[in-house]
Every structure is written in C-alpha cells, then in structure tokens.
Amino acid sequence: MSRDFYVMLGILAGILGGLLLAVIIVRVTKTNGNPRSEYDERQTAARGQGYKYGFFTFMIGNAAYAVFATGFERLPLCAASAMGLIIILSVLVHISYCVWHDAYFSLNENQQRLKVIFALIGFVNLALSIGSICAGEMVVDGVLQISSLNLFCVVLSFALLAELALKYGKGGAQEDEDEV
Amino acid sequence: MKNLRLKAARALLDMSQQELANAVHVSRQTINAIEKGDYNPTIKLCRAICRVLGKGLDELFWEEDEGEG
Numbered sequence: 001m002s003r004d005f006y007v008m009l010g011i012l013a014g015i016l017g018g019l020l021l022a023v024i025i026v027r028v029t030k031t032n033g034n035p036r037s038e039y040d041e042r043q044t045a046a047r048g049q050g051y052k053y054g055f056f057t058f059m060i061g062n063a064a065y066a067v068f069a070t071g072f073e074r075l076p077l078c079a080a081s082a083m084g085l086i087i088i089l090s091v092l093v094h095i096s097y098c099v100w101h102d103a104y105f106s107l108n109e110n111q112q113r114l115k116v117i118f119a120l121i122g123f124v125n126l127a128l129s130i131g132s133i134c135a136g137e138m139v140v141d142g143v144l145q146i147s148s149l150n151l152f153c154v155v156l157s158f159a160l161l162a163e164l165a166l167k168y169g170k171g172g173a174q175e176d177e178d179e180v
Numbered sequence: 181m182k183n184l185r186l187k188a189a190r191a192l193l194d195m196s197q198q199e200l201a202n203a204v205h206v207s208r209q210t211i212n213a214i215e216k217g218d219y220n221p222t223i224k225l226c227r228a229i230c231r232v233l234g235k236g237l238d239e240l241f242w243e244e245d246e247g248e249g
Contacts, residue, residue: 040206
C-alpha cells in the first residue's frame with residue numbers, strides 16, 4: 001500500500017470521526033430533541049451583527065497575511081497556521097459578540113453540558129499541543145507548524161469559557177436582574 | 181425608553197421574566213431588553229406577549245406623543 005492511501009484513509013477517518021463527534025454533541029446539548037439551534041428574533045439579529053464583525057476580522061486577517069507574506073522573506077508561522085489563526089480570531093470575534101449580547105446559547109441548549117464539552121475540547125487540544133511541543137513538532141526552524149492549530153483551539157475554548165464566566169458568573173456583571 | 185407598562189402587566193399576573201419568556205418562546209434576556217427599552221420587538225413578538233398577558237397592543241406598546249391630545 002502506498003503512503004497516499006494511508007493519508008487518504010486518515011483524512012476519511014478524521015472526517016467521519018468529526019461528523020460522529022458533531023452528532024453526539026448535538027444530541028447531548030439540545031434539550032428538546034430538535035438538532036437545530038433555536039434563537040429568538042433579538043438573538044438572531046445580534047448573531048448576524050456578530051457574524052459581520054467576524055467576517056470583517058477574517059478579511060482584515062487575510063489582507064494582513066498577504067501583506068506580511070509579500071513583505072517578509074520568512075514568516076514565523078506556516079501558511080496553514082496563519083489561515084488557522086485567522087479563522088480562530090474571526091470565530092473568537094463572532095462568539096465574543098454573541099456572548100456579550102446574550103445570543104450565544106440558543107433557546108434549546110443545555111448550557112452546562114456545552115460548557116463541559118468546550119472544556120473537554122480545550123483539554124484534549126492542550127494535551128495534543130503539549131505532545132507536539134515535546135516531540136519538537138510545534139516549531140521547526142523557528143517556524144510555527146500546523147500542529148499549532150491545537151494550541152489555537154485551546155486558546156479559543158478557554159477564552160470562550162472565560163467570557164462565559166465573566167458574563168454569567170457570580171462575580172460577573174449581572175445587568176439583567178429579573179425584577180417582578 | 182423603559183417599558184414599565186409591560187413590566188407592570190407581567191407583575192400583575194405574578195409572572196417572572198423567565199416565565200413570560202418561556203410562554204412566548206424567547207430568551208429571558210430578550211424580555212429584559214424589551215422592558216429596559218434596549219430592544220424594539222417585532223409586531224409578531226408584541227402580539228405574542230399581549231396574548232399571554234391578556235392585554236392589547238395599545239396598552240403595552242403604543243407610545244403617545246406628548247403633543248397629542
């Protein structure tokens with residue numbers, strides 16, 4: 001068997017594993033059996049606004065990468081890492097906006113379970129990142145390699161959890177107290 | 181501008197924001213935003229809220245101009 005065959009097999013297994021994980025997450029986090037996230041009209045509007053800012057971030061990030069890639073002979077991160085970083089930054093902008101505008105969690109979402117899943121994702125990626133660093137695969141010849149995507153996922157997961165804790169935690173700003 | 185009439189109508193039925201939110205299938209924060217005047221709901225949501233609280237649109241959402249007599 002050629003190496004290409006195993007690479008293709010690996011990619012296929014990764015896609016199937018990802019799909020399976022997505023199905024499990026949806027099953028576990030939805031409270032009413034509906035796999036689709038249900039948002040009310042204010043949340044939908046806020047999410048649209050957040051998506052816009054995320055999209056702008058993506059465009060600016062791409063333009064910045066193009067400028068740096070043209071202007072410098074050698075960047076401290078490979079193309080895949082740069083793309084991953086830009087995507088993670090864009091997603092972070094989007095979810096941050098949604099969190100601060102109470103539009104992150106849908107109406108049919110089990111928030112606690114979703115937080116646990118994000119923590120798990122963060123820790124799994126943290127373990128993979130530490131493994132990459134120990135194996136010397138994270139940085140090769142001063143250039144951040146594709147395995148840095150795990151590290152970016154760690155930052156994203158824990159940044160989201162930190163924002164949720166700040167927004168909804170006991171010590172956080174509770175600007176929307178229920179007053180009957 | 182705060183919607184105190186909505187808050188009063190809800191309090192009259194001894195409903196919490198969460199209970200009203202569940203009844204009209206929106207988040208509690210959305211009801212809170214409407215009461216605080218931070219969010220202007222669509223007519224569809226206004227009607228749903230009125231139906232649950234047993235009030236008319238005029239009673240809860242109509243804002244009289246100061247000049248009107």
